[in-house]
Amino acid sequence: MGTVSAAISISAAAAVVSRPAGRRRHRGSASFRCSTSAAGERQALFSRIAPVYDHLNDVLSLGQHRTWKRICVSWSRVKKGDRVLDLCCGSGDLAFLLSQKVGLDGEVMAVDFSRQQLHTAAYRQEQRWKLCYKNIKWIEGDALYLPFTDCYFDAVTVGYGLRNVVDKSRAMQEIFRVLKPGSRASILDFNKSSSLFTASLQSWAIDNVVVPLASGYGLTEEYKYLKSSISQYLTGEELEKLAKEAGFSVAKHYELGGGLMGNLVATR
Template sequence: MKPGDPQAVRELFEAIAPRYDQLNDWLSLGLHRLWKRQAVLWLRPGPGQHLIDLCCGTGDLALVLAGKVRPGGQVLGLDAAAAPLQVAAARAARQPWLPLQWRQGDALATGLPSESFDGAVMAYGLRNLADPAAALSELRRLLRPGGRAAVLDFNRPDPGSPAGAAAAAFQRLYLRRIVVPTARLFDLPEQYAYLEASLQRFPSAAAQVELARAAGFRTARHRSLAGGQMGLLQLLA
């Protein structure tokens, strides 16, 4: 599949939604929860806030955030694919006291009013969007002045340095020898082979910072996680 193609990406996540959470736990040895915790720490969610989880997938981050904005707050989870939202809604139904809403929509053009949210998070979504620059501009539009955003995703190591070259080599090995063979056990090898292809077009850490500043964020910083395998873009509107 072609990285960034909206229909192909949507179909991919429709296919993997039932196994997505289990595969995330297996492939990261549960560490994805720690990386997402770093995103939440930057966001500093609190009672009464209105937050949005763009490309929310099966809703694990939205559920965490919803527990932190009570009382008086609200969390909206938005995703382009219907199947992950169905999983998210089923999970949320087990905690009906959480202030959550789900919406199917395009992260590049949400149709939501400007300056509607105190904070935003996007985990493993930016890399899959057709236009990361447009996504960051839409993210900035949705935030009130002073709002925070956390964008978590795979990092694209810079092979120009010894450390970067080693990180890039490990990443290729991990994706080819661990991720795809594991996904094959679930009959999803093609969907997870897409990961490596999507990274080839993903902006580098420095480029993400430049795109965020061009989108109007007054503060943009990229933090390397997991030895350079993951990255957290920390933004302040």
């Protein structure tokens, strides 16, 4: 196993698609930076919270986020030997689960726009080493311009990432493009509920539990962002429509955690 920085690279087997002007690739690594100011601000935000992200997830969800992530991976129908993409991989929870599913004959491409999150993921890979983790590649990249050829993956997962992408329609089109026909995308995130009770409970929890806990780590403003990002997100019905507009033949959104979370399952 190499150093953490060396682990952030791209497989030579992945053919890189052409990128529009305004994106740049750094020689020797996979780095496709988004140039818009909104994306840059979100990239900086996730870099700041990276050191405590996993600990806060455990505390704030009472460990339930691990169950939701296992469900997300299960619904992707990934199997031994598959080549899969974990988009907006963060610190790697879904990528590690996928790695165990696909085994040594499979491949996991884990993409995120925050280099700090990728460093955290690569460090966790070294600390929790399992033989199958050799199949993971950590890639710094832009969800709107994925560096892979069409129909490249057997499954795609996204955990708490689509909500933070500037252009969700474009991101969904990219997910569709890189998936093989008949394959699935499984997308887990906070649920923008149409239920007034659930939405009120979610808002109360963020104001009275999430933000106060985050303030203990000096991250008050970073976690205040969570509330606005959910309010600007899509409902389950809107996510289903977005997936079908991108070309998916079937799209179904499921509520989890009493309606606080949701998982979109879309079949190409």
